[in-house]
Amino acid sequence: MIREHKQDELEYLWNYHKDRFPNPVPFWQFRETIEKGKVLISEIQGEWDLIIEGFLISLIDQDEPWIWDIYTKPWHRNRGVGSALLNEIEKHYKGYKRICLYVAPDNPAQKLYFDLGYRVIEVVDHVYETGPALKMVKNLI
Ligand SMILES: CC(C)(COP(=O)(O)OP(=O)(O)OC[C@H]1O[C@@H](n2cnc3c(N)ncnc32)[C@H](O)[C@@H]1OP(=O)(O)O)[C@@H](O)C(=O)NCCC(=O)NCCS
Numbered sequence: 001m002i003r004e005h006k007q008d009e010l011e012y013l014w015n016y017h018k019d020r021f022p023n024p025v026p027f028w029q030f031r032e033t034i035e036k037g038k039v040l041i042s043e044i045q046g047e048w049d050l051i052i053e054g055f056l057i058s059l060i061d062q063d064e065p066w067i068w069d070i071y072t073k074p075w076h077r078n079r080g081v082g083s084a085l086l087n088e089i090e091k092h093y094k095g096y097k098r099i100c101l102y103v104a105p106d107n108p109a110q111k112l113y114f115d116l117g118y119r120v121i122e123v124v125d126h127v128y129e130t131g132p133a134l135k136m137v138k139n140l141i
Contacts, residue, residue, distance in 0.1 A: 002088050005040070013034065014030055014031075017057075033068060038058045039057050040055065052073070053072060054073060056088075058092075058093075058099075064097075064100055065100070067089065097139065098138060101113065102128075110134065113138075121137050
């Protein structure tokens with residue numbers, strides 16, 4: 001099931017976000033992005049509770065939707081969670097011309113993006129401290 005995030009999940013999302021980036025944005029910027037953006041959570045019914053499998057954080061920047069972060073917990077990968085989150089956010093931004101994201105050239109996630117119709121349009125410096133980023137876009141109309 002995919003749903004919008006709840007306000008009290010900010011800390012939870014931050015913990016998963018910051019630990020994966022060598023130079024994460026400061027917490028205040030993360031909070032601002034979450035507040036302004038659209039965050040989707042994928043969860044399933046576990047034995048006792050609902051379990052969060054993954055999430056997607058998106059925002060509008062210069063009138064264009066961007067996927068800012070997408071993450072599936074390792075145990076839940078390769079079962080369609082990432083694809084479902086991407087499909088859902090694309091529906092949410094229906095009406096916009098396209099949706100964009102950055103991905104590191106060595107991140108295998110780009111195959112998933114490619115399979116879903118995203119294409120590399122530019123190699124951009126100064127996005128990641130570690131090297132250039134690929135800008136991928138998908139036309140929404
Ligand atoms: C990218 C990510 C969100 C995909 O989530 P997911 O729930 O496994 O996605 P799906 O099950 O819908 O799709 C799986 C596809 O992801 C791709 N993929 C992404 N990362 C991969 C990896 N490390 N190894 C192998 N395949 C990977 C494959 O193309 C796979 O498709 P295939 O089975 O046809 O080969 C997940 O791998 C993740 O959280 N990675 C770490 C965070 C990250 O890199 N995020 C992207 C930042 S730009």
